[in-house]
Amino acid sequence: xxxxxxxxxxxxxxxxxxxxxxxxxxxxxxxxxxxxxxxxxxxxxxxxxxxxxxxxxxxxxxxxxxxxxxxxxxxxxxxxxxxxxxxxxxxxxxxxxxxxxxxxxxxxxxxxxxxx
Amino acid sequence: xxxxxxxxxxxxxxxxxxxxxxxxxxxxxxxxxxxxxxxxxxxxxxxxxxxxxxxxxxxxxxxxxxxxxxxxxxxxxxxxxxxxxxxxxxxxxxxxxxxxxxxxxxxxxxxxxxx
Numbered sequence: 001x002x003x004x005x006x007x008x009x010x011x012x013x014x015x016x017x018x019x020x021x022x023x024x025x026x027x028x029x030x031x032x033x034x035x036x037x038x039x040x041x042x043x044x045x046x047x048x049x050x051x052x053x054x055x056x057x058x059x060x061x062x063x064x065x066x067x068x069x070x071x072x073x074x075x076x077x078x079x080x081x082x083x084x085x086x087x088x089x090x091x092x093x094x095x096x097x098x099x100x101x102x103x104x105x106x107x108x109x110x111x112x113x114x115x116x
Numbered sequence: 117x118x119x120x121x122x123x124x125x126x127x128x129x130x131x132x133x134x135x136x137x138x139x140x141x142x143x144x145x146x147x148x149x150x151x152x153x154x155x156x157x158x159x160x161x162x163x164x165x166x167x168x169x170x171x172x173x174x175x176x177x178x179x180x181x182x183x184x185x186x187x188x189x190x191x192x193x194x195x196x197x198x199x200x201x202x203x204x205x206x207x208x209x210x211x212x213x214x215x216x217x218x219x220x221x222x223x224x225x226x227x228x229x230x231x
Binding site for chain 1: 122147164219
Protein backbone atom coordinates (compact mmCIF):
# COMPACT_ATOMS: atom_id res chain seq x y z
CA UNK A 1 0.00 0.00 0.00
CA UNK A 2 1.85 3.03 -1.30
CA UNK A 3 0.95 6.06 0.76
CA UNK A 4 3.08 8.45 -1.29
CA UNK A 5 2.94 8.09 -5.05
CA UNK A 6 5.03 9.62 -7.77
CA UNK A 7 3.35 8.34 -10.90
CA UNK A 8 5.88 9.63 -13.40
CA UNK A 9 9.09 7.58 -13.29
CA UNK A 10 10.82 10.10 -15.54
CA UNK A 11 10.53 13.60 -16.97
CA UNK A 12 12.57 15.32 -19.65
CA UNK A 13 12.63 19.10 -20.14
CA UNK A 14 14.67 21.65 -22.03
CA UNK A 15 17.06 23.94 -20.24
CA UNK A 16 15.38 27.19 -19.27
CA UNK A 17 11.87 25.72 -19.24
CA UNK A 18 9.76 24.80 -16.26
CA UNK A 19 9.97 21.35 -14.65
CA UNK A 20 6.87 20.17 -12.79
CA UNK A 21 7.15 17.08 -10.62
CA UNK A 22 4.01 15.65 -9.08
CA UNK A 23 3.25 13.69 -5.95
CA UNK A 24 0.03 12.27 -4.50
CA UNK A 25 -0.59 10.93 -1.04
CA UNK A 26 -3.33 8.90 0.54
CA UNK A 27 -2.75 9.18 4.29
CA UNK A 28 -4.79 12.05 5.78
CA UNK A 29 -2.47 12.11 8.80
CA UNK A 30 0.38 13.51 6.71
CA UNK A 31 0.84 17.19 7.45
CA UNK A 32 4.40 17.89 6.41
CA UNK A 33 5.92 17.30 3.01
CA UNK A 34 9.48 17.41 1.74
CA UNK A 35 11.27 17.12 -1.57
CA UNK A 36 14.68 15.52 -1.81
CA UNK A 37 17.06 15.46 -4.72
CA UNK A 38 19.36 12.52 -5.31
CA UNK A 39 22.33 12.11 -7.61
CA UNK A 40 23.62 8.62 -8.47
CA UNK A 41 25.78 7.04 -5.75
CA UNK A 42 24.91 9.82 -3.30
CA UNK A 43 22.41 10.18 -0.51
CA UNK A 44 19.24 12.27 -0.86
CA UNK A 45 19.68 15.99 -0.29
CA UNK A 46 16.91 18.05 1.27
CA UNK A 47 15.50 20.60 -1.18
CA UNK A 48 12.35 22.23 0.13
CA UNK A 49 9.45 21.49 2.46
CA UNK A 50 5.91 22.63 3.14
CA UNK A 51 3.59 22.37 6.09
CA UNK A 52 -0.08 21.57 5.59
CA UNK A 53 -1.04 25.00 6.93
CA UNK A 54 0.42 26.51 3.77
CA UNK A 55 -0.36 25.99 0.12
CA UNK A 56 2.87 27.34 -1.31
CA UNK A 57 6.50 27.63 -0.34
CA UNK A 58 9.19 29.18 -2.47
CA UNK A 59 12.98 29.03 -2.33
CA UNK A 60 14.80 30.53 -5.27
CA UNK A 61 14.05 28.54 -8.40
CA UNK A 62 12.09 25.94 -6.44
CA UNK A 63 8.44 26.25 -5.46
CA UNK A 64 6.29 23.59 -3.84
CA UNK A 65 2.51 23.74 -4.08
CA UNK A 66 0.18 21.80 -1.81
CA UNK A 67 -3.46 21.00 -2.56
CA UNK A 68 -4.77 19.39 0.60
CA UNK A 69 -8.24 18.64 -0.70
CA UNK A 70 -6.77 16.74 -3.62
CA UNK A 71 -3.93 15.27 -1.52
CA UNK A 72 -1.54 16.45 -4.17
CA UNK A 73 1.68 18.39 -4.19
CA UNK A 74 3.98 19.51 -6.93
CA UNK A 75 7.50 20.84 -7.23
CA UNK A 76 8.16 23.53 -9.81
CA UNK A 77 11.69 24.32 -10.96
CA UNK A 78 12.05 27.51 -12.98
CA UNK A 79 14.22 27.89 -14.95
CA UNK A 80 15.47 24.33 -15.21
CA UNK A 81 19.21 23.82 -15.49
CA UNK A 82 21.22 20.77 -16.60
CA UNK A 83 22.59 20.48 -13.06
CA UNK A 84 19.05 19.84 -11.87
CA UNK A 85 19.14 16.44 -13.58
CA UNK A 86 18.65 13.96 -10.74
CA UNK A 87 16.04 11.76 -9.09
CA UNK A 88 13.52 13.74 -7.06
CA UNK A 89 11.78 12.10 -4.12
CA UNK A 90 8.63 13.33 -2.48
CA UNK A 91 8.33 12.47 1.22
CA UNK A 92 5.70 12.98 3.89
CA UNK A 93 5.41 12.80 7.65
CA UNK A 94 2.77 13.27 10.34
CA UNK A 95 4.43 15.98 12.42
CA UNK A 96 1.54 17.55 14.21
CA UNK A 97 -1.23 15.01 13.98
CA UNK A 98 0.08 12.76 16.69
CA UNK A 99 1.91 10.43 14.39
CA UNK A 100 5.61 9.77 14.23
CA UNK A 101 6.99 13.15 13.28
CA UNK A 102 10.42 11.71 12.54
CA UNK A 103 9.32 8.97 10.15
CA UNK A 104 9.38 9.91 6.48
CA UNK A 105 7.37 8.00 3.89
CA UNK A 106 8.94 8.33 0.45
CA UNK A 107 7.61 8.00 -3.06
CA UNK A 108 9.53 5.99 -5.63
CA UNK A 109 11.05 9.04 -7.22
CA UNK A 110 11.01 10.80 -10.58
CA UNK A 111 14.12 10.97 -12.75
CA UNK A 112 14.40 14.50 -14.14
CA UNK A 113 16.59 15.07 -17.16
CA UNK A 114 17.25 18.65 -18.21
CA UNK A 115 18.60 18.82 -21.74
CA UNK A 116 20.97 21.65 -22.72
CA UNK B 117 32.20 20.27 9.08
CA UNK B 118 31.80 16.71 7.90
CA UNK B 119 28.39 15.46 6.93
CA UNK B 120 26.90 12.09 7.76
CA UNK B 121 29.60 9.50 7.16
CA UNK B 122 28.71 5.99 6.16
CA UNK B 123 31.09 3.13 5.59
CA UNK B 124 31.77 1.06 3.76
CA UNK B 125 30.37 2.58 0.57
CA UNK B 126 30.10 -0.85 -1.02
CA UNK B 127 29.85 -4.18 0.71
CA UNK B 128 29.70 -7.62 -0.88
CA UNK B 129 28.67 -10.56 1.24
CA UNK B 130 27.95 -14.18 0.49
CA UNK B 131 24.64 -15.64 1.58
CA UNK B 132 24.76 -16.56 5.24
CA UNK B 133 27.46 -14.06 6.19
CA UNK B 134 27.02 -11.05 8.43
CA UNK B 135 26.95 -7.45 7.23
CA UNK B 136 27.86 -4.50 9.45
CA UNK B 137 27.05 -1.02 8.25
CA UNK B 138 28.38 2.01 10.11
CA UNK B 139 27.05 5.53 10.37
CA UNK B 140 28.61 8.55 12.06
CA UNK B 141 26.09 11.39 12.38
CA UNK B 142 26.87 15.03 11.78
CA UNK B 143 28.56 16.83 14.64
CA UNK B 144 25.96 17.94 17.15
CA UNK B 145 23.33 15.51 15.88
CA UNK B 146 22.12 12.93 18.37
CA UNK B 147 19.25 11.45 16.35
CA UNK B 148 19.99 8.75 13.78
CA UNK B 149 17.65 7.11 11.28
CA UNK B 150 18.25 4.17 8.97
CA UNK B 151 16.42 3.81 5.67
CA UNK B 152 16.62 1.10 3.03
CA UNK B 153 16.15 1.55 -0.69
CA UNK B 154 15.40 -1.59 -2.66
CA UNK B 155 15.92 -1.46 -6.44
CA UNK B 156 13.30 0.68 -8.20
CA UNK B 157 11.76 1.67 -4.88
CA UNK B 158 11.68 4.68 -2.61
CA UNK B 159 13.46 4.82 0.70
CA UNK B 160 11.74 2.96 3.51
CA UNK B 161 12.12 3.74 7.20
CA UNK B 162 13.81 1.05 9.27
CA UNK B 163 14.79 2.38 12.68
CA UNK B 164 15.22 5.55 14.72
CA UNK B 165 17.85 5.72 17.44
CA UNK B 166 19.17 8.18 19.95
CA UNK B 167 22.33 7.63 21.93
CA UNK B 168 22.04 4.23 23.65
CA UNK B 169 18.32 4.01 22.88
CA UNK B 170 16.20 2.51 20.15
CA UNK B 171 13.19 4.79 19.82
CA UNK B 172 11.33 3.13 16.97
CA UNK B 173 12.29 -0.05 15.15
CA UNK B 174 8.92 -0.63 13.52
CA UNK B 175 10.45 -0.74 10.04
CA UNK B 176 13.06 -3.37 10.84
CA UNK B 177 12.50 -6.96 9.75
CA UNK B 178 11.79 -9.03 12.84
CA UNK B 179 14.67 -11.42 12.33
CA UNK B 180 18.33 -11.04 11.45
CA UNK B 181 18.37 -7.23 11.63
CA UNK B 182 19.52 -5.17 14.60
CA UNK B 183 20.71 -1.64 15.19
CA UNK B 184 22.56 0.19 17.91
CA UNK B 185 23.87 3.67 18.63
CA UNK B 186 26.33 3.38 21.53
CA UNK B 187 27.43 6.18 23.78
CA UNK B 188 30.72 6.30 21.96
CA UNK B 189 31.23 5.54 18.30
CA UNK B 190 29.05 5.23 15.25
CA UNK B 191 25.62 3.73 14.85
CA UNK B 192 25.74 0.16 13.54
CA UNK B 193 23.16 -1.64 11.44
CA UNK B 194 23.82 -5.35 11.62
CA UNK B 195 22.34 -7.95 9.29
CA UNK B 196 22.97 -11.56 10.22
CA UNK B 197 22.84 -14.47 7.77
CA UNK B 198 22.28 -12.22 4.77
CA UNK B 199 20.05 -13.36 1.90
CA UNK B 200 19.82 -12.10 -1.69
CA UNK B 201 16.76 -10.03 -0.82
CA UNK B 202 18.87 -7.93 1.56
CA UNK B 203 20.71 -6.46 -1.44
CA UNK B 204 19.87 -2.77 -1.32
CA UNK B 205 21.21 0.68 -0.59
CA UNK B 206 21.13 1.48 3.12
CA UNK B 207 21.04 5.15 4.02
CA UNK B 208 21.64 6.69 7.38
CA UNK B 209 20.39 10.15 8.28
CA UNK B 210 20.86 12.37 11.29
CA UNK B 211 19.21 15.42 12.79
CA UNK B 212 19.69 17.65 15.82
CA UNK B 213 16.19 16.78 17.00
CA UNK B 214 13.26 14.68 15.91
CA UNK B 215 11.05 16.06 13.18
CA UNK B 216 13.67 18.64 12.21
CA UNK B 217 11.91 21.01 9.88
CA UNK B 218 14.78 21.39 7.42
CA UNK B 219 14.90 17.72 6.67
CA UNK B 220 17.38 15.14 7.67
CA UNK B 221 20.93 15.05 6.40
CA UNK B 222 21.56 11.75 4.68
CA UNK B 223 24.83 9.98 4.19
CA UNK B 224 25.95 8.65 0.82
CA UNK B 225 24.75 5.18 1.69
CA UNK B 226 26.15 1.68 1.79
CA UNK B 227 25.35 -0.49 -1.18
CA UNK B 228 25.07 -4.07 -0.01
CA UNK B 229 25.27 -6.84 -2.56
CA UNK B 230 24.60 -10.40 -1.48
CA UNK B 231 26.01 -13.02 -3.81
